[in-house]
Amino acid sequence: xxRSTRRRPAxxxxxxxxxxxxxxxxxxxxxxxxxxxxxxxxxxxRACGTFPVDVAPSTLSHHFKVLRESGVINQREEGNRRFSAxxxxxxxxxxxxxxxxxxxxxxRNEHGAELGAEPAWHG
Amino acid sequence: xxRSTRRRPAxxxxxxxxxxxxxxxxxxxxxxxxxxxxxxxxxxxRACGTFPVDVAPSTLSHHFKVLRESGVINQREEGNRRFSAxxxxxxxxxxxxxxxxxxxxxxRNEHGAELGAEPAWHG
DNA sequence: ACCCAGTTTCGTCGTTTGTCGAACATCGCA
DNA sequence: TGCGATGTTCGACAAACGACGAAACTGGGT
Numbered sequence: 583x584x585r586s587t588r589r590r591p592a593x594x595x596x597x598x599x600x601x602x603x604x605x606x607x608x609x610x611x612x613x614x615x616x617x618x619x620x621x622x623x624x625x626x627x628r629a630c631g632t633f634p635v636d637v638a639p640s641t642l643s644h645h646f647k648v649l650r651e652s653g654v655i656n657q658r659e660e661g662n663r664r665f666s667a668x669x670x671x672x673x674x675x676x677x678x679x680x681x682x683x684x685x686x687x688x689x690r691n692e693h694g695a696e697l698g699a700e701p702a703w704h705g
Numbered sequence: 706x707x708r709s710t711r712r713r714p715a716x717x718x719x720x721x722x723x724x725x726x727x728x729x730x731x732x733x734x735x736x737x738x739x740x741x742x743x744x745x746x747x748x749x750x751r752a753c754g755t756f757p758v759d760v761a762p763s764t765l766s767h768h769f770k771v772l773r774e775s776g777v778i779n780q781r782e783e784g785n786r787r788f789s790a791x792x793x794x795x796x797x798x799x800x801x802x803x804x805x806x807x808x809x810x811x812x813r814n815e816h817g818a819e820l821g822a823e824p825a826w827h828g
Numbered sequence: 829a830c831c832c833a834g835t836t837t838c839g840t841c842g843t844t845t846g847t848c849g850a851a852c853a854t855c856g857c858a
Numbered sequence: 859t860g861c862g863a864t865g866t867t868c869g870a871c872a873a874a875c876g877a878c879g880a881a882a883c884t885g886g887g888t
Contacts, residue, residue, distance in 0.1 A: 603814035607734035607807070611727050612876080631834060641877055643836055648875095662834050662885050677810035679802070684730070687800035691726035735846080754864060764847055766866055771845095785855045785864050 593650065593657050598672045601653035606677070609652040610684055615645050619654060622668045623685060629663045716773065716780050721795045724776035729800070732775040733807055738768050742777060745791045746808060752786045 596602075609615055614635050621633060630646060631639070646666060649655040653672065658665045673681045719725075732738055737758050744756060753769060754762070769789060772778040776795065781788045796804045 603807075603810050604734050604736060604739070607730050611730035611734055613727060614876090616727070629834085637876090638878055639835065640837080640879075644876075647836090659884095664835065677806075677813060679806045680810050683800075683802045683806040684726075687726050687803050690800060737846090752864085760846090761848055762865065763849075763867080767846075770866090787865065 593659070595650060595656060596653045598653075598676055601672065601676045603677065605652035606654060606673075606680070609648050609654050612645070615649055616688060618645065618649065618666075619668065620685060620688060622655065622666060623670075623681075627658075627665045627667045629665055631663070716782070718773060718779060719776045721776075721799055724795065724799045726800065728775035729777060729796075729803070732771050732777050735768070735771075737764075738772055739811060741768065741772065741789070742791065743808060743811060745778065745789060746793075746804075750781075750788045750790045752788055754786075
């Protein structure tokens, strides 16, 4: 039977020129996915199951799919596991500075609310 | 009766420190809202009804609400009209470089797909 | 051959989103 | 006082989203 004959369908990744800004922004507008991205920036690659996010495996798989199809991450299969990596070069080519700026904003989003605000300001 | 006695409820705007990154990214992940933001960057202020977006007034009102409550725009009432303005200073204070980077990315998102791609590349 | 560990796919559920039309409110003007 | 212009609020609706569990698939041991 098509046991090892049938190849698993290749993982769909958009080409660099096809990465859509709205898809990227939507992908990044979810805390779980943003956590994945933040972790992924520190390491070149990481297996799916090793992310410290508190959701069911199927949910995690869904988030990886969103990230992959939006062009934010690249997924590579190795044996049983699936490794994910940030498409930093591609993203930088398509939308220069976007990833770094968003990740810098993320850092400010977390501990920035209480600290570091000058007196008061309207604008 | 409370005709001019009752004040209209003040428009809710988040304080600078309370602007949430996820709300901002979500607000910017919609084409209609992004159009509003792009137009608003060119002019200091603009009345709601004067935006060349092809949606019903109620839909437009909804989008303005999303933009306002996420902290992207400021709305000011003047007589009958409601004027909107980008909170560029606040956004720059909260998330430095974010707005400019996203708007630059938007320009590339539109005419960038066909042009300017070197041979080919995987990453 | 078997089973286990790692992941995805499928179906479902409740919530949110974007859209609209209709009704309501407010202001300025005749 | 009434009318028109400008916007909002209130349902309604389909589509998409995030979450889950159950089932299925894959590859590596035993």
